[in-house]
Amino acid sequence: MAIQTNLSKIKTQLPSNVTLVAVSKTKSVEDMMQAYLSGQRIFGENKIQEMTEKHQKMPKDIQWHMIGNIQRNKVKYMASYVDLVHGVDSFKLLNEINKQAEKNKRIIKCLIQIKIAQEDTKFGISYEEAKIMLRSEEVKKLNNIEIVGVMGMASYTQDKIQIKKEFKTLKINFDNLKKIAKNLMILSMGMSGDYKLAIENGSTMIRLGSSIFGTRNYTN
Numbered sequence: 001m002a003i004q005t006n007l008s009k010i011k012t013q014l015p016s017n018v019t020l021v022a023v024s025k026t027k028s029v030e031d032m033m034q035a036y037l038s039g040q041r042i043f044g045e046n047k048i049q050e051m052t053e054k055h056q057k058m059p060k061d062i063q064w065h066m067i068g069n070i071q072r073n074k075v076k077y078m079a080s081y082v083d084l085v086h087g088v089d090s091f092k093l094l095n096e097i098n099k100q101a102e103k104n105k106r107i108i109k110c111l112i113q114i115k116i117a118q119e120d121t122k123f124g125i126s127y128e129e130a131k132i133m134l135r136s137e138e139v140k141k142l143n144n145i146e147i148v149g150v151m152g153m154a155s156y157t158q159d160k161i162q163i164k165k166e167f168k169t170l171k172i173n174f175d176n177l178k179k180i181a182k183n184l185m186i187l188s189m190g191m192s193g194d195y196k197l198a199i200e201n202g203s204t205m206i207r208l209g210s211s212i213f214g215t216r217n218y219t220n
Contacts, residue, residue: 003031004038006212011039014206018199021065023191023209025050029057031213036062044086044207045130048074055081063119067207069123071160080104086151086188086207087113089125091133094145110186114173116166117155127173134181149205150174151184153210154194163194167201174202 007022014020021044025034032054041061045051046068055064063083070085074094079100086092088110101108112133115124125133132146133139152170154163167189174187179219188205190198195206 003034003213006214007035007038007040010208010211015199017204019186019205021067021188021205021207022212023067023207024054025068025209027209027213029054029076032058033213040212041203042083048078051065051082052077076100076103079106079108082108084109084111084148086111087123088147089113089123091136091138091142094133094139094142094147097165098142098145107144108148109146111149111186112147112177114150114170116152116170118162119155122153122155127176130173130177131180134177146183147181149184149188150177151186151205153191154198155161160197161193164197164201167194167198171202 011020018040021042022035023044024041027044036059042063042065044065044067045054048066049066051066064081065084065086066078066082067086069087070093075096085097085108094110097108097110112130113124114127114130115122130150150170150173154166157163170189171187174184178184186205187203190203190206192208192211195208198206
């Protein structure tokens, strides 16, 4: 019941324009069903194999979001069902998603990942690279993908001033990129430790794991 209680508390505090992605990586189908039964329909996973196994077991009205780094040779395993790919950081990946989406007669929505954090471990492209990508004639020819927004992850730090600065930077990037691509609607930033700050700075999609499911079990 704790999962349902956590979800209910979070949802009552969320603005109506903010979408909640329940980050269920390493969590059991049983835990996920608790969230499902309390109304959650969007789940985020960071490993394609794990997401595919859960997709096969879970109800079919779920939206599956791929939130981790992606190996291009594994895109084919999720192309038949994935709803949104969060971490697109290269044309090669975008092209592969388009190719596999075409094979499945689908259009897959994507977010461009922009690097705003200080750590080298965080992935993403620069704002300038994102501009080039959105203006690219090669990208415009990809008919089976739709770039619907941007995402970014703040530095892993207790310094809220730094986190706020990074979120503000991404919001400015997002607003400027919308002038190039009118269909950009999603600004995905904010996780369990910083989502309230992210919302204050313009986030329209947050990715929460431990706030919903409790401490992650890496042995699952």
